[in-house]
Amino acid sequence: MTRDEKPKARLPRGFVDRHPADIKLADEMIGKIKQVYELYGFEPVETPLIEYTDALGKFLPDQDRPNEGVFSLQDDDEQWMSLRYDLTAPLARYVAENFDKLPKPYRSYRVGYVFRNEKPGPGRFRQFMQFDADTVGAPTVAADAEICMMAADCMEALGIPRGQYVIRVNNRKVLDGIMEAIGIGGDDNAGRRLTVLRAIDKLDKFGPEGVRLLLGAGRMDESGDFTKGAGLDEAQIAVVIGFVGAGSVDADLTIANLRPLVAASATGTAGVDELAEIAALVRAAGYDDGRVRIDPSVVRGLEYYTGPVYEAELLFEAVNDDGQKVRFGSVGGGGRYDGLVSRFRGEPVPATGFSVGVSRLAAALKALGKVEAGAGYGPVVVLVMDKAEAARYQAMVARLRAAGIRAEMYLGGSGMKAQVKYADKRNSPCVIIQGSNERDAGEVQIKDLIEGARLAKGISSNEEWRESRPAQITVPEADLVAAVRDILARYPGA
RNA sequence: GCACUCGUAGCUCAGUUGGUUAGAGCGUCGGAUUGUGGCUCCGAAGGUCGGUGGUUCGAGUCCACCCGAGUGUACCA
Numbered sequence: 001m002t003r004d005e006k007p008k009a010r011l012p013r014g015f016v017d018r019h020p021a022d023i024k025l026a027d028e029m030i031g032k033i034k035q036v037y038e039l040y041g042f043e044p045v046e047t048p049l050i051e052y053t054d055a056l057g058k059f060l061p062d063q064d065r066p067n068e069g070v071f072s073l074q075d076d077d078e079q080w081m082s083l084r085y086d087l088t089a090p091l092a093r094y095v096a097e098n099f100d101k102l103p104k105p106y107r108s109y110r111v112g113y114v115f116r117n118e119k120p121g122p123g124r125f126r127q128f129m130q131f132d133a134d135t136v137g138a139p140t141v142a143a144d145a146e147i148c149m150m151a152a153d154c155m156e157a158l159g160i161p162r163g164q165y166v167i168r169v170n171n172r173k174v175l176d177g178i179m180e181a182i183g184i185g186g187d188d189n190a191g192r193r194l195t196v197l198r199a200i201d202k203l204d205k206f207g208p209e210g211v212r213l214l215l216g217a218g219r220m221d222e223s224g225d226f227t228k229g230a231g232l233d234e235a236q237i238a239v240v241i242g243f244v245g246a247g248s249v250d251a252d253l254t255i256a257n258l259r260p261l262v263a264a265s266a267t268g269t270a271g272v273d274e275l276a277e278i279a280a281l282v283r284a285a286g287y288d289d290g291r292v293r294i295d296p297s298v299v300r301g302l303e304y305y306t307g308p309v310y311e312a313e314l315l316f317e318a319v320n321d322d323g324q325k326v327r328f329g330s331v332g333g334g335g336r337y338d339g340l341v342s343r344f345r346g347e348p349v350p351a352t353g354f355s356v357g358v359s360r361l362a363a364a365l366k367a368l369g370k371v372e373a374g375a376g377y378g379p380v381v382v383l384v385m386d387k388a389e390a391a392r393y394q395a396m397v398a399r400l401r402a403a404g405i406r407a408e409m410y411l412g413g414s415g416m417k418a419q420v421k422y423a424d425k426r427n428s429p430c431v432i433i434q435g436s437n438e439r440d441a442g443e444v445q446i447k448d449l450i451e452g453a454r455l456a457k458g459i460s461s462n463e464e465w466r467e468s469r470p471a472q473i474t475v476p477e478a479d480l481v482a483a484v485r486d487i488l489a490r491y492p493g494a
Numbered sequence: 495g496c497a498c499u500c501g502u503a504g505c506u507c508a509g510u511u512g513g514u515u516a517g518a519g520c521g522u523c524g525g526a527u528u529g530u531g532g533c534u535c536c537g538a539a540g541g542u543c544g545g546u547g548g549u550u551c552g553a554g555u556c557c558a559c560c561c562g563a564g565u566g567u568a569c570c571a
Contacts (some may be wrong), residue, residue, distance in 0.1 A: 013563090057571080085570095198569090222565090420531050435529055452530090457532080
Protein backbone atom coordinates (compact mmCIF):
# COMPACT_ATOMS: atom_id res chain seq x y z
CA MET A 1 0.00 0.00 0.00
CA THR A 2 1.45 3.33 -1.05
CA ARG A 3 0.97 6.67 0.59
CA ASP A 4 0.99 9.11 -2.27
CA GLU A 5 -1.60 11.35 -0.66
CA LYS A 6 -0.59 14.24 1.54
CA PRO A 7 -1.03 13.41 5.21
CA LYS A 8 -3.92 15.15 6.87
CA ALA A 9 -2.91 17.62 9.54
CA ARG A 10 -5.21 16.45 12.27
CA LEU A 11 -5.21 15.85 15.97
CA PRO A 12 -5.87 12.34 17.23
CA ARG A 13 -9.30 11.91 18.72
CA GLY A 14 -9.50 12.83 22.39
CA PHE A 15 -6.30 14.88 22.45
CA VAL A 16 -5.94 18.66 22.50
CA ASP A 17 -3.34 21.25 21.70
CA ARG A 18 -2.78 23.80 24.42
CA HIS A 19 -2.61 27.47 23.52
CA PRO A 20 -0.63 30.12 25.38
CA ALA A 21 -3.65 31.11 27.47
CA ASP A 22 -4.34 27.49 28.50
CA ILE A 23 -0.72 26.95 29.43
CA LYS A 24 -0.62 30.10 31.49
CA LEU A 25 -3.79 29.12 33.33
CA ALA A 26 -2.61 25.60 34.07
CA ASP A 27 0.77 26.85 35.27
CA GLU A 28 -0.90 29.25 37.66
CA MET A 29 -3.22 26.56 38.98
CA ILE A 30 -0.38 24.15 39.49
CA GLY A 31 1.54 26.81 41.37
CA LYS A 32 -1.34 27.42 43.74
CA ILE A 33 -2.01 23.75 44.41
CA LYS A 34 1.69 23.15 44.93
CA GLN A 35 1.79 25.87 47.59
CA VAL A 36 -1.00 24.16 49.50
CA TYR A 37 0.58 20.70 49.26
CA GLU A 38 3.94 22.04 50.41
CA LEU A 39 2.34 23.92 53.26
CA TYR A 40 1.03 20.58 54.46
CA GLY A 41 4.50 19.08 54.34
CA PHE A 42 4.31 17.09 51.12
CA GLU A 43 7.37 16.84 48.86
CA PRO A 44 7.58 16.39 45.11
CA VAL A 45 8.58 13.33 43.13
CA GLU A 46 8.41 12.64 39.42
CA THR A 47 7.96 9.28 37.76
CA PRO A 48 8.02 8.55 34.02
CA LEU A 49 5.00 8.45 31.74
CA ILE A 50 5.60 4.78 31.02
CA GLU A 51 5.64 1.86 33.42
CA TYR A 52 5.72 -1.87 32.94
CA THR A 53 2.15 -2.97 32.53
CA ASP A 54 2.34 -5.51 35.34
CA ALA A 55 3.49 -2.75 37.71
CA LEU A 56 0.35 -0.85 36.85
CA GLY A 57 -1.66 -3.99 37.44
CA LYS A 58 -3.50 -3.65 34.18
CA PHE A 59 -3.28 -7.01 32.52
CA LEU A 60 -6.62 -8.37 31.47
CA PRO A 61 -7.76 -11.05 33.87
CA ASP A 62 -6.37 -14.47 32.90
CA GLN A 63 -4.78 -13.10 29.75
CA ASP A 64 -1.32 -12.17 28.64
CA ARG A 65 -2.54 -8.89 27.16
CA PRO A 66 -2.94 -5.42 28.73
CA ASN A 67 -6.33 -3.96 29.49
CA GLU A 68 -7.82 -2.19 26.48
CA GLY A 69 -8.26 1.00 28.47
CA VAL A 70 -4.53 1.66 28.64
CA PHE A 71 -2.21 2.64 25.81
CA SER A 72 0.34 -0.14 25.64
CA LEU A 73 3.37 -1.10 23.61
CA GLN A 74 5.84 -3.94 23.67
CA ASP A 75 9.51 -3.42 24.42
CA ASP A 76 12.10 -5.15 22.24
CA ASP A 77 12.33 -7.85 24.86
CA GLU A 78 8.59 -8.44 24.47
CA GLN A 79 7.70 -6.96 27.85
CA TRP A 80 4.52 -4.97 27.87
CA MET A 81 4.76 -1.32 28.85
CA SER A 82 1.90 1.13 29.25
CA LEU A 83 1.31 4.85 29.50
CA ARG A 84 0.25 5.58 33.06
CA TYR A 85 -3.51 6.00 33.50
CA ASP A 86 -3.25 7.66 36.90
CA LEU A 87 -0.52 8.84 39.29
CA THR A 88 -1.34 6.44 42.09
CA ALA A 89 -0.15 3.17 40.62
CA PRO A 90 3.24 4.64 39.63
CA LEU A 91 3.62 6.04 43.13
CA ALA A 92 2.95 2.62 44.60
CA ARG A 93 5.68 1.23 42.33
CA TYR A 94 8.07 4.03 43.34
CA VAL A 95 7.45 3.57 47.04
CA ALA A 96 7.82 -0.20 46.84
CA GLU A 97 11.07 0.15 44.89
CA ASN A 98 12.55 2.76 47.25
CA PHE A 99 10.91 1.58 50.41
CA ASP A 100 13.98 1.52 52.63
CA LYS A 101 15.14 4.99 51.68
CA LEU A 102 11.89 6.81 52.18
CA PRO A 103 10.74 8.25 55.49
CA LYS A 104 7.51 6.68 56.64
CA PRO A 105 4.91 8.00 56.57
CA TYR A 106 5.99 9.23 53.15
CA ARG A 107 4.17 12.37 52.03
CA SER A 108 4.51 13.01 48.30
CA TYR A 109 2.94 15.07 45.57
CA ARG A 110 3.12 14.63 41.80
CA VAL A 111 1.75 16.46 38.81
CA GLY A 112 1.60 15.33 35.22
CA TYR A 113 -0.28 13.90 32.31
CA VAL A 114 -2.08 10.59 32.44
CA PHE A 115 -3.57 8.68 29.53
CA ARG A 116 -6.74 6.67 29.10
CA ASN A 117 -7.62 4.84 25.95
CA GLU A 118 -11.34 5.21 26.02
CA LYS A 119 -14.05 7.12 24.23
CA PRO A 120 -13.62 10.87 24.67
CA GLY A 121 -16.55 13.15 25.34
CA PRO A 122 -17.17 16.75 26.25
CA GLY A 123 -14.70 17.57 29.01
CA ARG A 124 -13.21 14.08 28.77
CA PHE A 125 -9.92 13.54 27.05
CA ARG A 126 -7.48 10.71 26.49
CA GLN A 127 -4.65 12.77 27.89
CA PHE A 128 -5.24 14.99 30.86
CA MET A 129 -3.41 16.40 33.81
CA GLN A 130 -3.68 15.28 37.39
CA PHE A 131 -2.12 16.67 40.52
CA ASP A 132 -1.92 14.15 43.36
CA ALA A 133 -0.92 14.15 46.99
CA ASP A 134 -0.54 10.91 48.93
CA THR A 135 0.46 9.75 52.36
CA VAL A 136 1.99 6.29 52.38
CA GLY A 137 2.48 4.34 55.60
CA ALA A 138 -0.16 6.10 57.68
CA PRO A 139 -2.71 3.58 58.93
CA THR A 140 -5.08 5.89 60.80
CA VAL A 141 -7.90 7.90 59.34
CA ALA A 142 -6.21 11.06 60.60
CA ALA A 143 -4.30 10.88 57.32
CA ASP A 144 -7.57 10.71 55.40
CA ALA A 145 -9.09 13.58 57.33
CA GLU A 146 -6.04 15.70 56.66
CA ILE A 147 -6.17 15.03 52.95
CA CYS A 148 -9.84 16.01 52.82
CA MET A 149 -9.11 19.29 54.52
CA MET A 150 -6.15 19.91 52.25
CA ALA A 151 -8.40 19.28 49.25
CA ALA A 152 -10.72 21.99 50.57
CA ASP A 153 -7.78 24.36 50.95
CA CYS A 154 -6.82 23.67 47.35
CA MET A 155 -10.26 24.61 46.10
CA GLU A 156 -10.07 27.91 47.93
CA ALA A 157 -6.50 28.59 46.84
CA LEU A 158 -7.78 28.24 43.29
CA GLY A 159 -10.36 30.92 43.94
CA ILE A 160 -13.46 28.79 44.35
CA PRO A 161 -15.49 30.46 47.09
CA ARG A 162 -16.50 28.55 50.18
CA GLY A 163 -19.97 27.11 49.64
CA GLN A 164 -19.44 26.59 45.92
CA TYR A 165 -17.58 23.34 46.43
CA VAL A 166 -17.76 20.45 48.85
CA ILE A 167 -15.46 17.58 49.75
CA ARG A 168 -17.77 14.60 50.19
CA VAL A 169 -16.54 11.67 52.24
CA ASN A 170 -17.75 8.11 52.46
CA ASN A 171 -16.24 4.77 53.38
CA ARG A 172 -16.07 1.62 51.30
CA LYS A 173 -16.50 -0.47 54.41
CA VAL A 174 -19.90 1.11 54.98
CA LEU A 175 -20.90 0.29 51.42
CA ASP A 176 -19.74 -3.29 51.99
CA GLY A 177 -21.79 -3.37 55.18
CA ILE A 178 -24.91 -2.34 53.31
CA MET A 179 -24.34 -5.10 50.78
CA GLU A 180 -24.14 -7.60 53.61
CA ALA A 181 -27.26 -6.13 55.16
CA ILE A 182 -29.34 -6.77 52.05
CA GLY A 183 -27.94 -10.25 51.70
CA ILE A 184 -25.64 -9.86 48.74
CA GLY A 185 -22.36 -10.33 50.56
CA GLY A 186 -20.05 -13.19 49.70
CA ASP A 187 -18.04 -14.11 46.64
CA ASP A 188 -20.91 -15.40 44.54
CA ASN A 189 -22.57 -11.97 44.62
CA ALA A 190 -19.53 -9.93 43.58
CA GLY A 191 -20.95 -9.03 40.18
CA ARG A 192 -24.23 -7.95 41.67
CA ARG A 193 -22.51 -5.77 44.27
CA LEU A 194 -20.66 -4.03 41.47
CA THR A 195 -23.93 -3.29 39.71
CA VAL A 196 -25.39 -1.90 42.92
CA LEU A 197 -22.35 0.30 43.50
CA ARG A 198 -22.54 1.60 39.96
CA ALA A 199 -26.20 2.37 40.43
CA ILE A 200 -25.46 4.35 43.59
CA ASP A 201 -22.71 6.20 41.76
CA LYS A 202 -25.30 7.42 39.24
CA LEU A 203 -27.32 9.32 41.83
CA ASP A 204 -26.21 12.78 40.75
CA LYS A 205 -26.76 11.85 37.12
CA PHE A 206 -30.16 10.18 37.19
CA GLY A 207 -31.59 11.11 40.59
CA PRO A 208 -33.19 8.71 43.09
CA GLU A 209 -35.72 7.41 40.57
CA GLY A 210 -33.03 6.50 38.07
CA VAL A 211 -31.05 4.73 40.78
CA ARG A 212 -34.18 2.86 41.84
CA LEU A 213 -34.61 1.56 38.27
CA LEU A 214 -30.98 0.52 38.04
CA LEU A 215 -31.23 -1.32 41.35
CA GLY A 216 -34.32 -3.14 40.12
CA ALA A 217 -35.11 -4.31 36.59
CA GLY A 218 -33.14 -1.73 34.64
CA ARG A 219 -33.35 1.61 32.93
CA MET A 220 -34.00 2.82 29.38
CA ASP A 221 -32.02 5.88 28.26
CA GLU A 222 -33.10 8.63 25.88
CA SER A 223 -31.88 6.86 22.77
CA GLY A 224 -33.86 3.75 23.71
CA ASP A 225 -30.85 1.77 24.84
CA PHE A 226 -31.54 -0.41 27.84
CA THR A 227 -29.30 -0.86 30.86
CA LYS A 228 -29.89 -4.02 32.81
CA GLY A 229 -30.39 -3.47 36.53
CA ALA A 230 -29.18 -5.29 39.62
CA GLY A 231 -32.46 -7.15 40.04
CA LEU A 232 -32.96 -6.33 43.71
CA ASP A 233 -36.40 -6.72 45.25
CA GLU A 234 -38.42 -3.87 46.70
CA ALA A 235 -37.21 -4.39 50.27
CA GLN A 236 -33.57 -4.43 49.23
CA ILE A 237 -34.01 -1.36 47.06
CA ALA A 238 -35.64 0.48 49.95
CA VAL A 239 -32.62 -0.20 52.15
CA VAL A 240 -30.17 1.02 49.53
CA ILE A 241 -32.20 4.13 48.71
CA GLY A 242 -32.54 4.83 52.41
CA PHE A 243 -28.81 4.46 52.80
CA VAL A 244 -28.02 6.78 49.92
CA GLY A 245 -30.35 9.38 51.40
CA ALA A 246 -28.96 9.06 54.90
CA GLY A 247 -26.69 12.04 54.44
CA SER A 248 -27.31 15.26 56.32
CA VAL A 249 -25.45 18.52 56.78
CA ASP A 250 -24.97 17.41 60.37
CA ALA A 251 -22.32 14.71 60.48
CA ASP A 252 -23.57 13.36 63.82
CA LEU A 253 -27.02 12.88 62.35
CA THR A 254 -25.61 11.18 59.25
CA ILE A 255 -23.64 8.78 61.38
CA ALA A 256 -26.63 8.09 63.61
CA ASN A 257 -28.65 7.32 60.45
CA LEU A 258 -26.01 4.95 59.14
CA ARG A 259 -25.37 2.96 62.29
CA PRO A 260 -28.60 0.93 62.39
CA LEU A 261 -28.40 0.23 58.65
CA VAL A 262 -25.13 -1.68 59.03
CA ALA A 263 -25.57 -2.88 62.62
CA ALA A 264 -25.48 -6.51 61.51
CA SER A 265 -22.14 -6.11 59.72
CA ALA A 266 -18.82 -5.86 61.53
CA THR A 267 -17.21 -4.32 58.44
CA GLY A 268 -20.00 -1.78 58.09
CA THR A 269 -19.79 -0.80 61.72
CA ALA A 270 -16.03 -0.37 61.47
CA GLY A 271 -16.61 1.88 58.48
CA VAL A 272 -19.09 4.03 60.36
CA ASP A 273 -16.63 4.29 63.25
CA GLU A 274 -14.00 5.55 60.83
CA LEU A 275 -16.39 8.09 59.40
CA ALA A 276 -17.18 9.27 62.93
CA GLU A 277 -13.49 9.68 63.62
CA ILE A 278 -12.95 11.67 60.43
CA ALA A 279 -15.96 13.83 61.28
CA ALA A 280 -14.50 14.58 64.71
CA LEU A 281 -11.12 15.56 63.24
CA VAL A 282 -12.76 17.71 60.61
CA ARG A 283 -14.86 19.43 63.23
CA ALA A 284 -11.89 20.06 65.49
CA ALA A 285 -10.18 21.89 62.63
CA GLY A 286 -13.32 23.86 61.81
CA TYR A 287 -13.86 22.30 58.38
CA ASP A 288 -17.33 21.02 59.28
CA ASP A 289 -18.85 24.27 58.01
CA GLY A 290 -19.80 22.70 54.68
CA ARG A 291 -16.29 22.33 53.35
CA VAL A 292 -16.00 18.65 54.24
CA ARG A 293 -19.12 16.57 54.52
CA ILE A 294 -20.01 12.95 55.17
CA ASP A 295 -22.09 11.69 52.25
CA PRO A 296 -23.11 8.01 51.87
CA SER A 297 -23.73 8.35 48.12
CA VAL A 298 -20.03 8.70 47.26
CA VAL A 299 -18.81 5.48 45.64
CA ARG A 300 -15.69 6.39 43.67
CA GLY A 301 -13.25 4.02 42.04
CA LEU A 302 -14.67 0.56 42.13
CA GLU A 303 -11.52 -1.43 42.50
CA TYR A 304 -8.68 -0.69 44.83
CA TYR A 305 -10.15 1.55 47.53
CA THR A 306 -10.32 -0.11 50.90
CA GLY A 307 -11.60 2.51 53.34
CA PRO A 308 -12.47 6.20 53.24
CA VAL A 309 -13.20 7.63 49.79
CA TYR A 310 -13.61 11.29 48.96
CA GLU A 311 -14.67 13.45 46.10
CA ALA A 312 -14.30 17.17 45.43
CA GLU A 313 -17.43 18.50 43.79
CA LEU A 314 -18.22 21.92 42.39
CA LEU A 315 -21.71 23.05 43.27
CA PHE A 316 -22.23 25.90 40.81
CA GLU A 317 -23.54 25.67 37.29
CA ALA A 318 -22.19 27.49 34.28
CA VAL A 319 -23.31 28.14 30.74
CA ASN A 320 -21.18 26.70 27.97
CA ASP A 321 -20.51 28.08 24.48
CA ASP A 322 -23.77 26.62 23.19
CA GLY A 323 -25.80 28.25 25.94
CA GLN A 324 -26.50 24.98 27.75
CA LYS A 325 -26.23 24.65 31.48
CA VAL A 326 -23.27 22.60 32.54
CA ARG A 327 -22.56 21.09 35.93
CA PHE A 328 -18.94 20.35 36.44
CA GLY A 329 -19.46 17.92 39.26
CA SER A 330 -16.42 16.01 40.37
CA VAL A 331 -13.08 17.76 39.87
CA GLY A 332 -11.02 15.50 42.05
CA GLY A 333 -11.15 12.54 44.34
CA GLY A 334 -9.28 9.89 46.15
CA GLY A 335 -9.31 7.50 49.02
CA ARG A 336 -7.48 4.89 50.98
CA TYR A 337 -5.77 2.11 49.06
CA ASP A 338 -4.14 -0.14 51.60
CA GLY A 339 -3.47 -2.92 49.11
CA LEU A 340 -1.67 -1.07 46.35
CA VAL A 341 1.88 -0.90 47.70
CA SER A 342 1.71 -4.23 49.47
CA ARG A 343 1.06 -5.77 46.06
CA PHE A 344 4.83 -5.41 45.55
CA ARG A 345 5.85 -6.36 49.09
CA GLY A 346 4.99 -9.00 51.61
CA GLU A 347 4.03 -6.59 54.33
CA PRO A 348 0.94 -4.39 54.50
CA VAL A 349 1.54 -0.75 53.55
CA PRO A 350 -1.43 1.52 54.21
CA ALA A 351 -1.81 4.56 51.97
CA THR A 352 -4.26 7.28 51.15
CA GLY A 353 -4.29 10.03 48.58
CA PHE A 354 -6.13 12.63 46.60
CA SER A 355 -6.05 13.62 42.95
CA VAL A 356 -7.03 16.95 41.44
CA GLY A 357 -8.25 16.90 37.85
CA VAL A 358 -6.34 19.95 36.63
CA SER A 359 -7.72 19.91 33.09
CA ARG A 360 -11.33 19.74 34.16
CA LEU A 361 -10.85 22.30 36.92
CA ALA A 362 -9.29 24.68 34.42
CA ALA A 363 -12.45 24.49 32.32
CA ALA A 364 -14.54 25.12 35.41
CA LEU A 365 -12.47 28.11 36.50
CA LYS A 366 -12.82 29.64 33.06
CA ALA A 367 -16.59 29.27 33.30
CA LEU A 368 -16.58 30.75 36.76
CA GLY A 369 -14.79 33.80 35.40
CA LYS A 370 -12.06 33.32 37.97
CA VAL A 371 -9.39 33.66 35.35
CA GLU A 372 -8.84 35.95 32.42
CA ALA A 373 -8.75 34.10 29.14
CA GLY A 374 -6.12 36.25 27.44
CA ALA A 375 -2.57 35.12 26.90
CA GLY A 376 -1.09 38.52 27.75
CA TYR A 377 0.93 40.94 25.67
CA GLY A 378 3.41 40.00 23.02
CA PRO A 379 6.91 41.38 22.55
CA VAL A 380 7.88 44.78 21.20
CA VAL A 381 8.39 44.35 17.47
CA VAL A 382 11.10 46.24 15.63
CA LEU A 383 9.95 46.66 12.03
CA VAL A 384 12.32 46.01 9.17
CA MET A 385 11.80 49.00 6.87
CA ASP A 386 15.00 48.51 5.00
CA LYS A 387 16.36 44.98 4.70
CA ALA A 388 19.92 46.26 4.22
CA GLU A 389 19.78 47.75 7.72
CA ALA A 390 19.00 44.51 9.54
CA ALA A 391 22.06 44.90 11.74
CA ARG A 392 20.82 48.27 12.92
CA TYR A 393 17.38 46.84 13.83
CA GLN A 394 18.96 43.89 15.52
CA ALA A 395 21.05 46.26 17.62
CA MET A 396 17.86 48.01 18.78
CA VAL A 397 16.39 44.66 19.76
CA ALA A 398 19.53 43.86 21.70
CA ARG A 399 19.28 47.14 23.59
CA LEU A 400 15.67 46.45 24.52
CA ARG A 401 16.44 42.91 25.61
CA ALA A 402 19.41 44.10 27.66
CA ALA A 403 16.95 46.35 29.47
CA GLY A 404 14.74 43.35 30.21
CA ILE A 405 12.11 44.22 27.62
CA ARG A 406 10.73 41.38 25.49
CA ALA A 407 11.53 42.34 21.93
CA GLU A 408 12.13 40.89 18.49
CA MET A 409 13.02 42.00 15.01
CA TYR A 410 10.46 41.11 12.34
CA LEU A 411 11.89 38.07 10.60
CA GLY A 412 9.31 37.57 7.88
CA GLY A 413 9.58 38.66 4.30
CA SER A 414 6.58 40.95 3.99
CA GLY A 415 6.13 44.68 3.71
CA MET A 416 5.44 47.22 6.39
CA LYS A 417 1.69 46.80 6.48
CA ALA A 418 2.00 43.09 7.05
CA GLN A 419 4.61 43.74 9.74
CA VAL A 420 2.27 45.96 11.71
CA LYS A 421 -0.49 43.40 11.29
CA TYR A 422 1.87 40.78 12.60
CA ALA A 423 2.61 42.86 15.70
CA ASP A 424 -1.12 43.39 16.14
CA LYS A 425 -1.74 39.66 16.04
CA ARG A 426 1.00 39.09 18.57
CA ASN A 427 -0.78 41.58 20.80
CA SER A 428 2.39 43.63 20.95
CA PRO A 429 2.11 46.81 22.99
CA CYS A 430 4.15 48.79 20.46
CA VAL A 431 6.28 48.65 17.34
CA ILE A 432 9.53 50.47 16.55
CA ILE A 433 9.71 52.15 13.15
CA GLN A 434 12.85 53.51 11.56
CA GLY A 435 12.95 54.19 7.83
CA SER A 436 15.57 56.20 6.01
CA ASN A 437 14.03 59.53 7.10
CA GLU A 438 14.21 58.69 10.80
CA ARG A 439 17.62 57.12 10.42
CA ASP A 440 19.05 60.25 8.83
CA ALA A 441 17.62 62.29 11.68
CA GLY A 442 18.90 59.87 14.33
CA GLU A 443 15.35 59.12 15.46
CA VAL A 444 12.91 56.27 15.84
CA GLN A 445 9.13 56.28 15.79
CA ILE A 446 7.28 54.26 18.39
CA LYS A 447 3.69 53.34 17.75
CA ASP A 448 1.53 52.40 20.73
CA LEU A 449 -0.70 49.75 19.19
CA ILE A 450 -3.12 49.51 22.10
CA GLU A 451 -3.79 53.21 22.37
CA GLY A 452 -3.84 53.35 18.57
CA ALA A 453 -6.57 50.74 18.40
CA ARG A 454 -8.60 52.74 20.89
CA LEU A 455 -8.24 55.93 18.88
CA ALA A 456 -9.08 54.11 15.66
CA LYS A 457 -12.66 53.75 16.79
CA GLY A 458 -13.15 57.49 16.38
CA ILE A 459 -11.67 57.61 12.90
CA SER A 460 -13.78 56.73 9.91
CA SER A 461 -12.00 58.14 6.88
CA ASN A 462 -9.08 56.31 5.46
CA GLU A 463 -7.10 59.50 4.83
CA GLU A 464 -7.40 60.64 8.40
CA TRP A 465 -6.44 57.19 9.62
CA ARG A 466 -3.29 57.20 7.58
CA GLU A 467 -2.30 60.82 8.07
CA SER A 468 -2.89 61.15 11.78
CA ARG A 469 -0.72 58.20 12.78
CA PRO A 470 -2.53 57.82 16.08
CA ALA A 471 -0.56 57.12 19.23
CA GLN A 472 2.73 57.41 17.44
CA ILE A 473 5.69 59.35 18.83
CA THR A 474 9.11 60.28 17.54
CA VAL A 475 12.10 60.14 19.89
CA PRO A 476 15.87 60.32 19.50
CA GLU A 477 17.28 56.86 18.87
CA ALA A 478 19.31 57.19 22.07
CA ASP A 479 16.07 57.40 24.09
CA LEU A 480 14.56 54.23 22.61
CA VAL A 481 14.64 52.15 25.76
CA ALA A 482 13.28 54.87 28.03
CA ALA A 483 10.45 55.71 25.63
CA VAL A 484 9.41 52.07 25.25
CA ARG A 485 9.51 51.68 28.98
CA ASP A 486 7.10 54.61 29.35
CA ILE A 487 4.64 52.95 27.01
CA LEU A 488 4.91 49.54 28.66
CA ALA A 489 4.26 51.17 32.02
CA ARG A 490 0.74 51.99 30.81
CA TYR A 491 -0.07 48.32 30.35
CA PRO A 492 0.47 46.12 33.39
CA GLY A 493 1.73 42.73 32.37
CA ALA A 494 3.23 43.96 29.10
C1' G B 495 -19.38 -1.75 22.89
C1' C B 496 -24.87 -0.45 22.09
C1' A B 497 -28.50 3.30 20.35
C1' C B 498 -29.87 7.75 17.87
C1' U B 499 -28.42 11.93 14.76
C1' C B 500 -25.20 14.01 11.28
C1' G B 501 -20.94 14.44 7.24
C1' U B 502 -20.85 20.25 1.00
C1' A B 503 -14.38 25.57 1.21
C1' G B 504 -10.35 26.89 7.24
C1' C B 505 -15.48 28.14 9.98
C1' U B 506 -21.06 28.63 9.64
C1' C B 507 -24.22 27.02 6.13
C1' A B 508 -27.31 27.29 0.99
C1' G B 509 -27.83 23.94 -3.04
C1' U B 510 -35.33 23.30 -6.04
C1' U B 511 -39.20 16.68 -7.87
C1' G B 512 -32.03 13.89 -9.65
C1' G B 513 -30.44 18.27 -14.74
C1' U B 514 -24.96 22.52 -17.58
C1' U B 515 -19.03 24.75 -14.91
C1' A B 516 -21.34 23.23 -6.73
C1' G B 517 -22.56 28.82 -4.23
C1' A B 518 -22.83 32.65 -0.05
C1' G B 519 -21.21 34.95 4.46
C1' C B 520 -17.16 35.03 7.69
C1' G B 521 -11.94 34.05 7.81
C1' U B 522 -7.12 33.89 4.97
C1' C B 523 -3.88 36.24 1.28
C1' G B 524 -3.06 40.37 -2.21
C1' G B 525 -4.23 45.35 -4.10
C1' A B 526 -6.39 50.42 -3.68
C1' U B 527 -2.21 53.03 0.35
C1' U B 528 6.67 53.87 -2.45
C1' G B 529 6.16 53.89 4.87
C1' U B 530 1.23 52.29 9.16
C1' G B 531 -3.30 47.68 12.42
C1' G B 532 -9.20 49.60 11.86
C1' C B 533 -13.25 50.99 8.17
C1' U B 534 -14.54 50.83 2.91
C1' C B 535 -13.91 49.05 -2.05
C1' C B 536 -11.60 45.59 -5.62
C1' G B 537 -9.36 40.90 -6.48
C1' A B 538 -7.34 35.96 -5.52
C1' A B 539 -6.53 31.37 -3.39
C1' G B 540 -9.20 27.54 -1.21
C1' G B 541 -13.72 21.59 -2.83
C1' U B 542 -11.80 14.15 -5.50
C1' C B 543 -19.57 17.38 -2.04
C1' G B 544 -16.33 11.83 4.10
C1' G B 545 -15.01 6.99 1.11
C1' U B 546 -16.31 2.83 -2.04
C1' G B 547 -19.75 0.54 -4.91
C1' G B 548 -24.73 0.59 -7.08
C1' U B 549 -29.41 2.67 -9.62
C1' U B 550 -29.74 6.31 -13.79
C1' C B 551 -28.81 9.22 -20.21
C1' G B 552 -27.29 12.17 -15.86
C1' A B 553 -26.01 11.70 -8.50
C1' G B 554 -23.97 16.84 -3.75
C1' U B 555 -29.23 14.94 -4.13
C1' C B 556 -31.68 8.08 -4.44
C1' C B 557 -29.82 2.93 -2.42
C1' A B 558 -26.09 -0.33 0.14
C1' C B 559 -21.77 -0.89 2.76
C1' C B 560 -17.56 1.39 5.04
C1' C B 561 -15.14 5.51 7.56
C1' G B 562 -15.51 9.77 10.65
C1' A B 563 -18.02 13.17 14.05
C1' G B 564 -21.78 14.59 17.72
C1' U B 565 -25.19 13.15 21.63
C1' G B 566 -27.06 9.50 25.03
C1' U B 567 -25.79 4.98 27.45
C1' A B 568 -22.23 1.22 29.09
C1' C B 569 -17.21 1.01 30.85
C1' C B 570 -13.95 4.39 33.50
C1' A B 571 -8.37 1.56 37.15
